[in-house]
Amino acid sequence: MANQIALRRPVLDGLSVQRQWVSVKPAAPASRIALRAPAESLSQLSASLSLTLPSKVRASATSGTRTALCLGPDEWLIIDADGVDIAGEMAGVEAFYSAVDVSHRNVGIIVAGEGAQAAISAGCPQDLALREFPVRACCRTILGKSEIVLQRTGDQEFRVECWRSFADYVFTFLQEASRDPLI
Amino acid sequence: MLLIRCPYCEKDLPEVEFRHAGEAHLVRPSNITEMSDAEFEGYFFIRQNPKGIVFERWRHVHGCGRFFNAARDSVSDKFLTTYKAGEPKPVLGDRE
Numbered sequence: 696m697a698n699q700i701a702l703r704r705p706v707l708d709g710l711s712v713q714r715q716w717v718s719v720k721p722a723a724p725a726s727r728i729a730l731r732a733p734a735e736s737l738s739q740l741s742a743s744l745s746l747t748l749p750s751k752v753r754a755s756a757t758s759g760t761r762t763a764l765c766l767g768p769d770e771w772l773i774i775d776a777d778g779v780d781i782a783g784e785m786a787g788v789e790a791f792y793s794a795v796d797v798s799h800r801n802v803g804i805i806v807a808g809e810g811a812q813a814a815i816s817a818g819c820p821q822d823l824a825l826r827e828f829p830v831r832a833c834c835r836t837i838l839g840k841s842e843i844v845l846q847r848t849g850d851q852e853f854r855v856e857c858w859r860s861f862a863d864y865v866f867t868f869l870q871e872a873s874r875d876p877l878i
Numbered sequence: 879m880l881l882i883r884c885p886y887c888e889k890d891l892p893e894v895e896f897r898h899a900g901e902a903h904l905v906r907p908s909n910i911t912e913m914s915d916a917e918f919e920g921y922f923f924i925r926q927n928p929k930g931i932v933f934e935r936w937r938h939v940h941g942c943g944r945f946f947n948a949a950r951d952s953v954s955d956k957f958l959t960t961y962k963a964g965e966p967k968p969v970l971g972d973r974e
């Protein structure tokens with residue numbers, strides 16, 4: 696603590712919504728890396744991360760506390776517990792890649808419960824039915840007027856990631872949507 | 879809402895995730911410094927904008943982020959096909 700030069704204040708600190716069908720809660724602070732890499736680099740990167748990077752867009756993989764979301768043909772968002780030095784683990788990889796620490800750019804929100812899918816569908820135009828968007832599916836998409844990254848973490852649980860400056864809007868949107876989800 | 883097939887996501891996705899990005903298959907001349915103003919104008923500003931089948935660039939901006947090409951009917955707005963950037967113009971043949 697002696698070396699701490701700035702205090703991080705989570706933007707959604709203390710906010711939490713619990714309704715009959717849906718709960719909306721801020722996710723714990725996390726380490727995040729925006730990773731770009733060509734196909735040839737994937738095996739080396741996967742080995743250094745101890746996690747096989749999914750090569751199919753909209754797929755995700757989890758190992759322990761670490762999750763890799765494939766958002767584009769050469770793009771991944773890697774999320775791990777707060778304080779984990781993900782980029783440091785990849786430092787020895789000689790294959791070509793780009794890793795940018797976006798830990799504090801994003802905010803995670805967990806939407807759970809029987810009405811979770813309906814609450815997100817209030818602002819997301821994609822078909823989120825289980826057969827179209829199964830557990831572990833993920834994508835970059837839209838919620839209301841904001842861009843989000845969405846991951847289905849369970850039959851009735853989603854992780855919504857948005858940029859920090861949009862967090863107030865996204866949380867409020869989900870809060871309102873959870874009032875009366877159309878199940 | 880239109881559904882547009884992203885050839886990288888391999889899925890029909892809502893149009894609000896996409897942005898139109900102009901005419902497709904324009905080739906940037908390699909001798910721009912030697913071109914006349916009229917030739918440069920032709921490359922830089924003049925577009926076909928036909929009524930009927932158009933070949934366009936689109937970007938899956940709120941998705942995988944990729945640019946790709948689409949053949950679309952500018953009368954009905956119907957997408958006939960989409961294909962990855964760099965691929966040749968598709969033969970549309972007996973598509974309706």
Ligand SMILES: [Zn+2]
Nearest residue numbers: 884887938942
């Ligand atoms: Zn896409």
